Amino acid sequence: MDIILGYVTTILVFFFTYNIFTLGLNIQFGYTGILNFTVITFMAIGGYVAAVLAMPKAPAGSGIYYILGLNLPWPIAALGGVLAAGLLGYLIGQIALKRLRSDYLAIVTLATGTLLYGLIGNGTSIFDGWQGLFNVPQPFAGFRTWTPLGYSIFFTIVTAVIFVFLWLFANRIYKSPLGRVMRAVRDDQDVVEAFGKNTFKIRMTAMVLGSMYVGVGGVLTIAYITALSPAGWTTGETFVVWAALLVGGRGNNFGAIVGSFLVAVVFNEATRYLPQIPAHPNLIPDIRYVLIGLAVILSVYFRPQGVFPEKKNTFFEVPLGDNSKTIEEHLAGGLSKVGEQ
Amino acid sequence: MATISNDPSTQVNVALEVESLKKSFGGVAAVDGVSFSVEKGTITGLIGPNGAGKSTMVNLISGALKPDSGHIRLDGHEIGGLEPHQIGARGLIRTFQISREYPDMTVMENLIVSAANQGERLINVCFRPSVGKKRDRELVERALHTLVTFGLYPLRNEYARNLSGGQKRLLELSRAVMADPKVLLLDEPMAGVNPALIEKLGEHIVGLNKELGTTFVLVEHNLEIVEKICSKVIVVALGATLAVGTMAELRKNQAVVEAYLGGDVRERVGS
Amino acid sequence: MSLFFLTLGFGLVTASVLSLLSVGLSLQFGVTNFVNFAYGSYLSAGMLFTWTFSAKLHFPFVLATVCGVILTAILALIVNEVVFEPFAKRRKSIFYMLIVTFGLSLLLDSILQIFYGVGFDKFPIKQSAAIKIGPFDFTGVQLLIILVAVVSMVVIHLLLTRTSLGKKMRAMSDNPDLAKISGIDTKSVTRATWAISGALAGLGGVVLALNTVYFETTTGDSLLFVIFAAVILGGIGQTYGAMLGALVIGVVTEVSAVWVSSAYKTDVAFLILVIMLLVRPQGIIASQGKA
Numbered sequence: 001m002d003i004i005l006g007y008v009t010t011i012l013v014f015f016f017t018y019n020i021f022t023l024g025l026n027i028q029f030g031y032t033g034i035l036n037f038t039v040i041t042f043m044a045i046g047g048y049v050a051a052v053l054a055m056p057k058a059p060a061g062s063g064i065y066y067i068l069g070l071n072l073p074w075p076i077a078a079l080g081g082v083l084a085a086g087l088l089g090y091l092i093g094q095i096a097l098k099r100l101r102s103d104y105l106a107i108v109t110l111a112t113g114t115l116l117y118g119l120i121g122n123g124t125s126i127f128d129g130w131q132g133l134f135n136v137p138q139p140f141a142g143f144r145t146w147t148p149l150g151y152s153i154f155f156t157i158v159t160a161v162i163f164v165f166l167w168l169f170a171n172r173i174y175k176s177p178l179g180r181v182m183r184a185v186r187d188d189q190d191v192v193e194a195f196g197k198n199t200f201k202i203r204m205t206a207m208v209l210g211s212m213y214v215g216v217g218g219v220l221t222i223a224y225i226t227a228l229s230p231a232g233w234t235t236g237e238t239f240v241v242w243a244a245l246l247v248g249g250r251g252n253n254f255g256a257i258v259g260s261f262l263v264a265v266v267f268n269e270a271t272r273y274l275p276q277i278p279a280h281p282n283l284i285p286d287i288r289y290v291l292i293g294l295a296v297i298l299s300v301y302f303r304p305q306g307v308f309p310e311k312k313n314t315f316f317e318v319p320l321g322d323n324s325k326t327i328e329e330h331l332a333g334g335l336s337k338v339g340e341q
Numbered sequence: 342m343a344t345i346s347n348d349p350s351t352q353v354n355v356a357l358e359v360e361s362l363k364k365s366f367g368g369v370a371a372v373d374g375v376s377f378s379v380e381k382g383t384i385t386g387l388i389g390p391n392g393a394g395k396s397t398m399v400n401l402i403s404g405a406l407k408p409d410s411g412h413i414r415l416d417g418h419e420i421g422g423l424e425p426h427q428i429g430a431r432g433l434i435r436t437f438q439i440s441r442e443y444p445d446m447t448v449m450e451n452l453i454v455s456a457a458n459q460g461e462r463l464i465n466v467c468f469r470p471s472v473g474k475k476r477d478r479e480l481v482e483r484a485l486h487t488l489v490t491f492g493l494y495p496l497r498n499e500y501a502r503n504l505s506g507g508q509k510r511l512l513e514l515s516r517a518v519m520a521d522p523k524v525l526l527l528d529e530p531m532a533g534v535n536p537a538l539i540e541k542l543g544e545h546i547v548g549l550n551k552e553l554g555t556t557f558v559l560v561e562h563n564l565e566i567v568e569k570i571c572s573k574v575i576v577v578a579l580g581a582t583l584a585v586g587t588m589a590e591l592r593k594n595q596a597v598v599e600a601y602l603g604g605d606v607r608e609r610v611g612s
Numbered sequence: 613m614s615l616f617f618l619t620l621g622f623g624l625v626t627a628s629v630l631s632l633l634s635v636g637l638s639l640q641f642g643v644t645n646f647v648n649f650a651y652g653s654y655l656s657a658g659m660l661f662t663w664t665f666s667a668k669l670h671f672p673f674v675l676a677t678v679c680g681v682i683l684t685a686i687l688a689l690i691v692n693e694v695v696f697e698p699f700a701k702r703r704k705s706i707f708y709m710l711i712v713t714f715g716l717s718l719l720l721d722s723i724l725q726i727f728y729g730v731g732f733d734k735f736p737i738k739q740s741a742a743i744k745i746g747p748f749d750f751t752g753v754q755l756l757i758i759l760v761a762v763v764s765m766v767v768i769h770l771l772l773t774r775t776s777l778g779k780k781m782r783a784m785s786d787n788p789d790l791a792k793i794s795g796i797d798t799k800s801v802t803r804a805t806w807a808i809s810g811a812l813a814g815l816g817g818v819v820l821a822l823n824t825v826y827f828e829t830t831t832g833d834s835l836l837f838v839i840f841a842a843v844i845l846g847g848i849g850q851t852y853g854a855m856l857g858a859l860v861i862g863v864v865t866e867v868s869a870v871w872v873s874s875a876y877k878t879d880v881a882f883l884i885l886v887i888m889l890l891v892r893p894q895g896i897i898a899s900q901g902k903a
């Protein structure tokens with residue numbers, strides 16, 4: 001029983017964190033049309049920075065090296081990680097968002113990802129190189145004596161609460177005037193600009209917000225598994241998030257949930273049970289990535305709007321049902337909210 | 342020729358003034374020292390043969406392109422070299438030669454999102470959601486009125502991508518109205534539109550000009566409608582001003598007839 | 613001073629490798645107007661195919677290279693036929709084209725990895741002794757790389773200026789709509805372009821592998837942004853700009869080793885890319901088109 005529960009909590013944490021990544025990418029791509037081809041790098045930066053803020057100084061002579069080691073309480077460290085991810089988004093935005101071409105941004109994100117991967121892997125003194133960080137403190141672990149399962153359940157609840165909050169906030173942005181302008185930028189940036197709106201600022205807002213979302217996912221991931229090395233954030237993982245968003249439905253946060261569930265949980269877990277082939281240990285992950293790549297291409301081809309397309313937004317309407325009056329007379333009489341048509 | 346008065350008393354009435362504006366693309370001068378002025382509250386036509394540089398002028402005035410040299414003044418203030426959004430925020434709104442609706446948003450959203458000051462700030466999303474809601478109510482009301490005026494009301498909840506070419510033209514104009522422009526710069530709003538709709542668009546432009554006092558600059562190839570609604574017409578050729586006057590005056594102008602109005606256009610004008 | 617010339621020599625070799633790769637990417641961008649993020653996979657495919665012919669089937673190396681390059685060109689053609697053509701028919705926006713090439717890079721890399729596995733390999737050829745030319749020391753292989761690149765650039769130049777295909781490619785690059793109206797069979801020009809782009813990627817991959825000696829399936833992807841840097845530096849879609857960009861990036865990244873550790877070579881390329889985007893995003897050779 002405990003084993004099953006432990007498994008379920010792990011899956012749930014996995015599901016929620018991937019969901020948070022997907023929400024972040026949805027704000028960037030689904031709302032605003034920003035092509036972020038290195039989603040997973042923001043997860044890594046968020047996770048690493050939170051970890052080194054929460055960890056104590058690297059013990060001398062242990063062969064382990066990392067920066068900072070400030071031993072900060074987890075909530076502060078977590079905030080630091082999220083801000084670091086946002087800052088990375090801001091810097092990339094400064095380089096690439098001023099230009100109108102969407103491919104430049106894609107190139108810069110990809111280049112930054114490749115660069116940071118190499119820098120962090122080879123730079124042994126930043127986040128301990130290829131070996132990566134381990135023994136990362138878990139949040140609130142010292143509050144009481146937890147049983148391992150008790151802690152897992154507790155962590156799952158924390159993750160779920162954060163996810164729900166972020167989900168509601170992403171929806172709130174979507175429905176707000178800001179979200180509306182973001183979608184207009186996605187549809188045609190030049191026109192929004194011609195209508196007197198600073199599209200650089202709007203795109204930057206989406207870029208940083210999305211990066212921070214992904215950062216939150218990263219902070220939670222490293223806190224749960226208590227370790228992170230470059231092997232855990234290869235380029236392939238970025239595609240998992242893209243596949244989740246494209247399969248679920250860009251611009252629709254409910255679609256983001258479904259996509260994360262289908263791709264990150266069902267698909268990932270299912271492929272895990274494929275038999276291992278000893279002569280070819282990488283075959284399963286490779287096949288997994290072939291399928292993820294196919295999912296990205298095919299979903300764009302057959303159903304670019306996803307399983308759950310973006311919903312139509314309706315507004316206040318004139319009261320219906322009274323055909324004796326003209327629309328003008330209705331308008332003079334005030335408005336009321338009418339449900340979906 | 343362009344008559345730009347330096348007399349301050351007449352300057353007051355100038356909404357838009359362009360002076361010796363130049364722009365070349367890799368050595369080819371698309372706009373070559375054009376000068377003209379547009380009086381407040383008028384509908385001014387801007388005509389010229391294909392490739393005369395009209396769209397480039399629109400792009401320069403709206404900030405989409407940066408001028409090589411010259412001046413552009415809106416209400417007497419220099420706007421040359423500003424970013425497009427700065428120019429838009431100062432009340433000069435332009436439309437595009439090819440319809441550019443927001444395809445994945447509804448007609449209603451297309452209008453609402455075009456209004457200035459919607460409270461589209463993150464801080465409002467976080468702490469003051471009521472700001473947006475209150476303004477939205479006003480905007481919805483205005484948008485509905487505008488849609489009724491333009492006959493798009495029944496299509497309000499349709500995705501803009503599903504509209505016909507003519508409907509998209511109407512949408513562009515009604516969207517521009519939502520932005521409360523002082524000067525509206527229309528780049529061939531009647532291109533590819535059937536005659537009945539051309540008539541209707543013309544009426545809308547005249548109506549907006551009368552009711553709201555909006556100044557219009559109309560780049561157009563259809564000289565019939567230009568003659569009908571424009572009080573003044575500027576002819577450009579090879580990136581410079583060729584002549585200014587009413588359509589009737591221009592038709593008598595030998596230079597214009599030869600350089601521009603050539604055979605096929607005379608047929609269209611019917612003279 | 614000798615370190616300077618040594619690195620400058622390396623720089624010329626790297627520039628030669630990059631010139632093949634960046635011209636291949638830039639030509640295709642010019643004609644099809646979207647960036648191919650799967651280009652790194654073509655590059656890897658080129659070296660791996662050649663490796664199969666040379667190490668497994670024991671072809672003479674030159675013949676193996678020819679086979680590898682042709683196979684990569686065929687791969688590029690197939691991908692165009694199976695993936696890009698159908699998308700172009702559906703008139704997908706640039707967004708989706710970019711996502712598709714991005715997804716394709718994962719797909720192709722993973723397929724290559726299924727066949728070739730992970731880990732490093734090298735071509736079964738001997739390194740030759742150094743030959744002194746002026747202030748430079750070049751190995752025979754390095755000289756060969758430079759020669760291949762120079763000959764290829766001349767061929768590309770002749771192709772673009774002297775052949776009708778080249779003229780059509782330039783016409784499509786300058787103004788696709790006009791090209792179509794004026795009766796150019798844009799579809800077959802696009803096909804030819806993909807074949808050339810694939811061949812250049814393949815050949816570039818082989819000389820890259822000759823230069824770095826060891827390679828693996830991800831080698832192409834790790835070089836991708838260096839190629840982008842060269843292409844953007846020269847002005848995206850500008851063939852001669854790409855040659856110039858390759859020269860600058862190749863030389864600067866290698867010569868930078870005089871001042872910073874050579875481990876940071878690619879970071880220098882990134883820095884150039886960033887500066888370029890901030891200061892002059894249209895590239896050294898500006899094309900003022902497409903506002």
Ligand SMILES: Nc1ncnc2c1ncn2[C@@H]1O[C@H](COP(=O)(O)OP(=O)(O)OP(=O)(O)O)[C@@H](O)[C@H]1O
Nearest residue numbers: 366371390391392393394395396397900901902903
């Ligand atoms: N971005 C650009 N790059 C290079 N040349 C350009 C560019 N934009 C316009 N041109 C050239 O500048 C000249 C003027 O073009 P423009 O589009 O302004 O003409 P126009 O008067 O609007 O023509 P039309 O009536 O056909 O719309 C043309 O010769 C055109 O080829």
Ligand SMILES: [Mg+2]
Nearest residue numbers: 395396397438
């Ligand atoms: Mg024009």
